[in-house]
Amino acid sequence: MTKAARDLGRPVVWIPTRSEDMHTLTHSRGQIQYVELGCTSAGKFTGLRVRLVGDAGAYPTIGTFLPGGTRRMSQGTYDFPAIQFDVAVGVTNTTPMGAYRGAGRPEATALVERIVDQAAHELGIDPIELRERNLLGDDRFPFRTLTGNLYDSGRYTLPLHTAADAVGYATLRAEQQVRRARGDRRALGIGVAVYVEITAGGGSSEYGALEVHADGSATVFAGTSAHGQGHQTAYAMLVSAQTGIAVDRITLVDGDTDRVPRGGGTGGSRSLQLGGSAVAGATDALVIKAKHLAATLLEASLDDIVVDNTRGTVGVAGVPSSELTWAQLAARSPEPLSADFIFDQGGASFPFGAHIAVVEVDLDTGHVTLLRHVAVDDCGTVLNPVLVEGQQHGGVAAGAGQTLYEEVRYDANGNLLTANFADYCIASSADLPSFEPHSTETPSPLNPLGAKGIGEASTIGSTPAIQNAVIDAVAHLGIRHLDMPCTPMRVWSAVRDAAAGTPADPWREPPAVFGSDAVVDEAAIDAAEGV
Structure with missing residues (x-):
């Protein structure tokens, strides 16, 4: 284009087609995560192990760094005594990976909140109660994480309780039990996620x-x-x-x-x-x-x-x-x-919050309807509530899109199959409810405004909350996990397999490149349980 403009002596513009855009603009969220959580029978976390395969795409630029952001935020809001995090990044003949709303942090929250919900199911402990037992206390801040972050301020139970009250959590759980008892084919699911993220981390x-x-x-x-x-x-x-x-x-x-x-x-x-x-x-x-x-x-x-x-x-x-x-x-x-x-300000700030999603799953078709979404985000001192709510609405919409609709697919030869908006599904306002945004305010000590970021927070919190809600809706059938996006075909297939007595095992063995060193030994578990 530069040569054409020089030869013609005139400005030159190139307008790509949608297909060209979808091929050449960066994609994101290209990770496969193998996650293990150590936990006592009383519901106390003893360690987290993550082995992550990242796809950098054809040109290894920012795509090679995004898994590092996931590792950095893998402590989440919890008091993990040990974390082991291994990463392998591959260069593939696909569209390069780039930063998209959250850039590594949604992936971290997704892996942590999914495994915490899995643990709650295995232990028979309510998801909110299990989180409460392991959240960092208000008196722990500023807090240095095992992955090197310094959390500036936090009150992690506050947004969780605020969200539970706002959504009517106990009432929803009671309704869920009634539906299951009568064999309702429209299953109710309630998903919880608590998150913390990093803002202003690339220069202060x-x-x-x-x-x-x-x-x-x-x-x-x-x-x-x-x-x-x-x-x-x-x-x-x-x-x-x-x-x-x-x-x-x-x-x-x-x-x-x-x-x-x-x-x-x-x-x-x-x-x-x-x-x-x-x-x-x-x-x-x-x-x-x-x-x-x-x-x-x-x-x-x-x-x-x-x-x-x-x-x-x-x-x-x-x-x-x-x-x-x-x-x-x-x-x-x-x-x-x-x-x-x-x-x-000398360093990054760490907004946090809690999201609760309510979905209805049609067990005969696999269709998921997002009924409600309560977002409680803490971005420090709020200057303008309307601007904050605008970011919350957009963030939840992005999270819902990732969880329920959006998926980049290739064939065996690396040809992009989702190169237009007929094949790549994006949520519209018709697909989404009126979100319920709330704020708590825990000022950051790092700047005179007490402010933290809000632009990506609701995407980070909403994605695992909605995924957990979908899985919660079908958990009584023996379904323990569903990968995102939770499309009708994916949900319907899981329901069919469960009805046939062959529900999928959520665990997959990670590639041999990672080895098999354990992050938590039996002695540590025995000591934690007082054995």
Whole structure:
């Protein structure tokens, strides 16, 4: 294309077909996971072993790193005394793997929450109760995980209890038993998942700047890049809260290297905690500059100058007649009334939460209907609830798509079979219920806003919750596991096999490349049980 543009002396555009897009754009979630959980008869975890095969696709770039993100988050929310995690990544003649909403963290939560549900079934312990017995306590934070993370803050039982109350967990379990007792062919399933994820893990510094103009408006310059998350609103709220300038008089400039000298962009749910903190820091610096200017112009002591953020003025405290508007300050400033700030929080933050999904499975067709989904996410201090709920809705929709519908398939020769939206199924609003989002707020100590990321959290929590719900709906038939996506054919086949007395064994032996070293020895189990 570059040569064509040069030869023609004109701009050239190439518009790929949908099939070309599906072949060449990155895919994701390409993992096969072999998971074992050590557990006492009393339901206390003694260790976790994971052997993971990752598909990097044809070009081993980011696809080789994604399993590392899964390993890093494999501790989850639990007090595992030991973890063994082995990874083998292969290069295949398929579309390369890339980062997709969560980038390794949904895979980690899926493996942990699936095996925890399996343990609950084997032990005859309610899934919520088993989780409660093993969650990290509130007094353990900050907490250094066995995989090297430093969890900044957490209250893991709070969202779990909030979700259980919101969904009416006990009532649903009672209804499930009634349906099973009468042989209902529309089975009810309740799925639980508790998660923690990492945000701002790929670089913890960001740039922000603010300039106030002579007409009283203001411009925010941010090193992050907005593409629908609501940065304009969030950053304007931060500036308005400190200055009193109306939100609709504040504009955002980002993604412009001519006007924004540096920035880390948007990724890893980093924007508010880093970009927002940088904007808040720049606003603080500008307020200090404005106070000095006002003190000079009003011939007052700097100590007497205050910002009235309800009126949008700067002036002498208690003397309404001795104040200046931001427009007056900017007009009379000998230089642009601006300030910039670089914020570095020094590390990643770790949002967490709990999701509970309710599904109905038609045992005659295998069709799964998602009836309800309660999402309780803790992203630290919430700045704008509407923006948070928007991310929760989108995240759950993505999780439902992965769990129930979306699947990339190849034939034996590596030809893509799902190269269009007729063969690759994406959930629409008609397939999904009205989600029930909630928030708990456990501030991060790493930034002045107390914020953590929210952009990927609900995808990470919803995926295993919905999968667990589908399996829970058919567990009374002897079905112990279903791989994602839980398509009608996959569910129907499992029901048929169970009815024939041949339910599939969920365990598969991992490839020989991993060896067979045990992560938990019998002595450790005996000691934990007091034997």
